[in-house]
Amino acid sequence: MNSTLLPTDIVGGTFWLLSMAMIGASIFFLLERTKVASRWHTTMTLLGVVMLISAVFYHYVKTMWVDTGSAPIILRYLDWILTHTMQIVLFYIILSAVTKVSSALFCFTCFSMSLGWYKQNGSSSIRVPRVNTVHGL
Numbered sequence: 001m002n003s004t005l006l007p008t009d010i011v012g013g014t015f016w017l018l019s020m021a022m023i024g025a026s027i028f029f030l031l032e033r034t035k036v037a038s039r040w041h042t043t044m045t046l047l048g049v050v051m052l053i054s055a056v057f058y059h060y061v062k063t064m065w066v067d068t069g070s071a072p073i074i075l076r077y078l079d080w081i082l083t084h085t086m087q088i089v090l091f092y093i094i095l096s097a098v099t100k101v102s103s104a105l106f107c108f109t110c111f112s113m114s115l116g117w118y119k120q121n122g123s124s125s126i127r128v129p130r131v132n133t134v135h136g137l
Contacts, residue, residue: 003066003067004066005062005066009065009066011065011071012062012065012066015058015059015061015062015065015071016059016062018055018058019055019056019058019059019062020055022051022052022054022055022058023051023052023055025047025048025051026048026049026051026052026055027048028048029044029045029047029048029051030044030045030048032044033045033048039097040097042093043090043093043094043097046086046089046090046093047090049086050083050086050087050090053079053082053083053086054079054083057075057078057079058079060075061075061076084113085113088106088109088110088113091109092105092106092109
């Protein structure tokens with residue numbers, strides 16, 4: 001493959017565009033964290049870190065795509081494991097900033113994310129009952 005990003009490479013260009021957008025978002029969240037109420041400082045910091053991790057992964061995937069013409073799926077899962085775990089914590093922190101949050105909600109969120117990852121990786125032998133609403137959380 002080519003070692004430079006060509007103007008006609010839609011996949012590589014998309015990875016590049018997304019990584020640059022995420023770096024910009026990271027800088028924005030980290031610089032603006034002092035301009036919001038103190039209860040949102042942790043949220044803004046964590047948002048910036050999540051965006052920065054994703055930006056690094058997308059940049060790395062773009063480089064691999066340009067160099068080899070393929071993007072290993074393992075990189076997607078590494079990014080997913082790191083950022084989604086942080087987003088679970090972020091969800092809890094955001095809710096905690098505005099209301100009292102039950103620890104059961106945090107546990108349910110962790111369980112549902114784990115189950116989603118497990119099901120996505122081909123473990124379809126598990127039958128999960130369909131739940132329309134969750135009461136009491």
